[in-house]
Amino acid sequence: MKPEITIKYIAVSMIFFNSGLSLKTEELTGALKQVKVHFFIQLFTFTVIPTFILMLTKFLYLTSINANLLQGLLVLACMPPPVSSAVILTKAVGGNEAAAIFNSAFGSFLGIFVSPLLLLIMMGDTGDIPIGKVMKTLSLTVVVPIVIGQLLRTRNDVKAWLLKTQPPFGQIGKFILLMIIYSTFCDTFGGGDLNVDFNSLISIIMIIILMQLTFLGITFYTTTKSKLYSPEDTVAIMFCSTHKSLTLGVPMLKIIYAGSSALSFLSIPLLVYHPCQILIGGLLVPHVQKWLHSTRGYQTVAGQA
Secondary structure, rough: HHHHHHHHHHHHHHHHHHHHHHHHHHHHHHHHOHHHHHHHHHHHHHHHHHHHHHHHHHHOOOOOOOHHHHHHHHHHOOOOOOOOHHHHHHHHHOOOHHHHHEEEEEEEEHHHHHHHHHHHHOOOOOOOOHHHHHHHHHHHHHHHHHHHHHHHOOHHHHHHHHHHHHOOHHHHHHHHHHHHHHHHHHHHHHOOOOOOHHHHHHHHHHHHHHHHHHHHHHHHHHHHOOOOOOHHHHHHHHHHHHOOOHHHHHHHOOOOOOOOOHHHHHHHHHHHHHHHHHHHHHHHHHHHHHHHHHHHHHHHHHHHH
């Protein structure tokens, strides 16, 4: 499949081209003004999650879990949001897709600077990151496809075609996501060099699943109890603020910890977290969708009353 090309560039680019073409321009423009949503997502991603995991690992160091894997949890905590999965899941549910797109792109760019700083603070070790190269990659795979999709929407013939054919953008996005999941599992378990004891690996997997459920619960409870966020905002916040980027995280780790014997251990939590967040998100889609529809129905009845 040549995932270094087909997944890293083509698949991710197609996701954002798909979103750029299907998303109404006025919705994306309006997303820029949703500061409260952006603030929550970025604060949760780069402050709440690192703080939570830092406190958790202080307790876990008292257990028999491999210390390098626990350091990998700290590395995971510092990673930026993803550039694909959160957008697709938000779109599948019917949430605030425009906010999800904006925060995926903005969080990725922010992560270029913030993630190494967090690693320095939490682990006391860092390295040089080719910021120019990473920004170029993000521009080509995230910004440019969205812009091209939006520019095509301005053409009357394209608008007429979209209205007439109603392309299955959701199904296309799910297929691309399936490709990413397959590639991720191959990267995680296909190398045959995961030299770690079974109990530590199972413990890390269980801890990651529980962490994700906890983060999803916190974001859902906090935003639904607040009057600042709409149900559509809640959906975008749940997925954008709790997911971590494998696409950006793995290359970043390879640069920062190049030559380190612990690199494979440090990478495992992130490699486990990514497929777990997609699988859990996929399982939650029908349930969150049902909640969203019921909430919309309640609001409609309340408005008529």
